[in-house]
Amino acid sequence: MAQNIPELKAVLIDQMEDLLHGEHQLVKALPKMAKAAHAVQLRQAFTDHLEQTRLHVERLQQGLELLGAKAKAKTCKGMQGLVEESEATISEGKDLEPSSADLTLIIAAQKVEHYEISGYGSLRTLAERIGEMRVARLLADTESEEAQADELLTQVAQPLFARAA
C-alpha cells in the first residue's frame, strides 16, 4: 500500500510542535539546573546546553516554516513530567552532599537528553522518508547536539563517582 505522504507530513508537523513545546520548557528549566549545580563543569554544561537549546527552538521553528506550518507549540506531557522530576531533584538535592546532589541532577538531565534524542531521531527518519531533506538536516543537527550533551554529562559524572567511592 502506498504511504499517504500528506498524512505523514501532518504527523511530522504535529510531532515537531510537541518537541517545540519540550524545548521551550527546557529554556526555562536549564537555568534552574545550572543554579542548583555545585561542580563548575556541571554548571557550565547546563549553561552551554541552554544556548544550544535556544538554537533547537529556532531550528524547529525554521523546520515548521519549511513544512508550511505555523510554529505553534503543542503541549508535551512527556517533557512536562521530566521537568517536574528535575524540579523535585533540585529540591531534594538540598539535603544531599554536593557531589551526590550533582549526580542526581545528571541523572535527571540525561533522561531529558535521551527523550530528546529519541524524538529527534524518529522525526529525522520520518522527514527523510517523506523527502523533506532540509527538515531532516535541521533535526539531525539538533539530534547530534543532544547526543553530545548526553556524552558530556557522562564525562562530568566520572569525577563525582570517584569522589563518592
Ligand SMILES: [Fe+2]
Ligand atoms: Fe534540545
Ligand SMILES: [Fe+2]
Ligand atoms: Fe537537550
